[in-house]
Amino acid sequence: MSLTNATPIEVAQAARTGSRRLAVLSTEERNAALTAIHQALADGKDEVLAANRKDLEAANKAAEGGTLSQSLVKRLDLGKKGKYEDMLQGILDVRQLEDPINKTTARTLLDDNLILSRLTCPIGVLLIIFEARPEVIANISALAIKSGNAAILKGGKESSHSFAAIASIISTALSTTTVPSDCLQLVQTHDVIADLLRLDQYIDLCIPRGGNKLVRYVKDSTSIPVLGHADGICTTYLCADYPVEKATKIIVDAKVSYPAGCNALEQLLVDESALSINLPQIAEALLQKGVSLRCDPKSHTALKDKLDPHSAALLQPSSDTDFDTEFLDLTLAIKTVSSLEEAITHINAHSSHHTDAILTLNEPTANAFLAAIDSSSVYWNTSTRMADGQRYGFGTEVGISTNKIHSRGPVGLEGLTIYKWTIAGDAQVSAEYGAGGKQWKHERLPADDADVARNAEERELLRRFREGGMKNGNQVP
């Protein structure tokens, strides 16, 4: 890792050069680098926490002065019980994941002795822009190395001491491995984000990890593809046939278990026929958990009639903007709909295409909902809070994407890969095929047995290439 004050273009070029060499390292070499980073960060805990305390002191002062929020101070704190150990464990978790690159995912026999293969490979250079959490640096470094990508990391100024300490430790650790240190670039220079976002000739993918404002700024400022989501306005549609105990359990979990999460519930659509059947009990449970309910006129009327006066007095009327708002706290907007069609139309118009759910016992209704909702995750009878890479079994999560291309929903290591097409032939040429010529066979072959044999001679060639690449580093764009 280079902890650098270099110019953005120097940083990006160095990462590019490093990425070429990282891309051809073996699984074992990349895993060995994660082992070294893990060990070094375990050994350097005191040093990192000392640096982290400097950041915390400054942050606490800023918080007292009102220029920084208390929640940000909390996020900064690496000394909180178990947090440092979780960061270390995360590196080992990534190490033990299946290698996502150099996998043959499709093979076609084009003609005799002419085989087309699709081979997974790294994307190249990632730009990660993040806010306060200093543990992200270890997490992202592990993900990048595991997937064979170089990464440029730019963090918030609030955690600069922590970053410097972690970067220095990782840098020393990497120097004992075959992973080129240029593959991880920690940018310390101020005010370089706008410049980095212009370097689309060197940077292949940008991943902003932070709030809505950061993500929107990044999306509006670059022609580099951006992976992420700006908002998490998640909706659940409640049908009258769904048992009230189950509905209550799901809706309370979705709203209350972590209201600041992007997968937390922000809107409840209630079928008209459910207003008096199961909404009152659900509303009562939410009010007991301290949730503010912003009700449209129909649900407001229905609940007022059914709730006890104390609860009824807590109800608030909804405004139109409530149905386009990510509350991120204990607030829920409730809207009455008269049909599945109306629910689908409302969700496709007002959700942020993150995660939406239906609660019903009717399978055809559920399938129609799952087919028609245009969101990255669509659920039947479970909580929107399920949208998470860990829960999906990805082992770790790069982030959650509401993009319509590449990766959608919780993004695991696979989202940091692309593929290349290879053909191995025996001097067949394009002009031999077609009208009057040879015919294509286009026979699908199994991809599983297609692992490319890598013998000692090839390893030696790759090693020499990497050494040559280091010497010729400046020539590689």
Place this chain on the structure above:
Amino acid sequence: MSLTNATPIEVAQAARTGSRRLAVLSTEERNAALTAIHQALADGKDEVLAANRKDLEAANKAAEGGTLSQSLVKRLDLGKKGKYEDMLQGILDVRQLEDPINKTTARTLLDDNLILSRLTCPIGVLLIIFEARPEVIANISALAIKSGNAAILKGGKESSHSFAAIASIISTALSTTTVPSDCLQLVQTHDVIADLLRLDQYIDLCIPRGGNKLVRYVKDSTSIPVLGHADGICTTYLCADYPVEKATKIIVDAKVSYPAGCNALEQLLVDESALSINLPQIAEALLQKGVSLRCDPKSHTALKDKLDPHSAALLQPSSDTDFDTEFLDLTLAIKTVSSLEEAITHINAHSSHHTDAILTLNEPTANAFLAAIDSSSVYWNTSTRMADGQRYGFGTEVGISTNKIHSRGPVGLEGLTIYKWTIAGDAQVSAEYGAGGKQWKHERLPADDADVARNAEERELLRRFREGGMKNGNQVP
């Protein structure tokens, strides 16, 4: 199809609304629309060709006046022998391809009665900007409908009469099907491209089909993801061990069979040890085909010594810019390299990451090349001209992408799809899992048997949704 003078925002909103309804149509309904379009265009051939002649007359005048190139006039001509029939056949070819959407591509048992599925689905709204070829309108319409995507098409003004005729015929044909006519929007209004490129809230993917200048303009002008490639600077690296007859066959095909193609060879890297062994015979064959050879000093010297004086006199010295140039005609730049490492470094620095090849009998050398070259297609012992969706067995081709995310290389129908995650559960919630709670099972299930059952009741619901969607059309963003 709407042939429209509406504002860009009206066009985009209508396409968005249409896309929601198209996305839930069955395979049979989408195929039936292709059948109807095919039949209508077959019946309307005279009408379309009459309109096309008007465009041709205007284009010929412009060509005489020097404001239009003859090659563009040729591309406009739909009356050329077999061209109209090819266009019609293309629609049937797309129709018979496997449906790319509603396929379950992964399933995981998260816990008992809690199943995660990954389901392919349309991207949403495509913006296709193309230059002269009027047949693209039929081709893209077929691809969009087949993959469940709405499309906004904006063509060059040179083919406006042809477009109007084709659009009117397709529009009439679609009105007899269940595909909403708003799903295809042909924009006639002038000077709207810049406005359309700003509508990233409605348009999900932009595909420019045209020259380098168009693609660069589009990439630089939008935050909508762009699928395509600006340049095709393809390279072949020749090793001394490769038989000269095979090498000649491959290199002549790559350079000569279609020099204007993006997959045509532009640079030949020759291993120093091959300069006197097999380069002279290859150079002689290329010169006989009329290829201009731009040689670096070493290859120039080697060839001068070996070629007869008449051929030697045709050799030209290369300049540095030749190795960053897409010639698109019968010109080839030749550079001497001293090692595999140098070849890899040169290609990664100077190719356009489209298609590059190595010619060698040495398998470890080839595998090292295939692993290290960062291009969308990388070949061993075949011609760069193989890079083509038809040749890869995709049936048809949306275009060739040098992007590092989503789709790379020749893009088939699959490139017009994304996926959504669905979970079907029984009131399990997030807070039940984790430390001290229930454990995730994360058991991979076979995806093949996971086709979603669609019964009569569900079809009826979908039908009602589509009708509701039409009535509520204006509300859908």
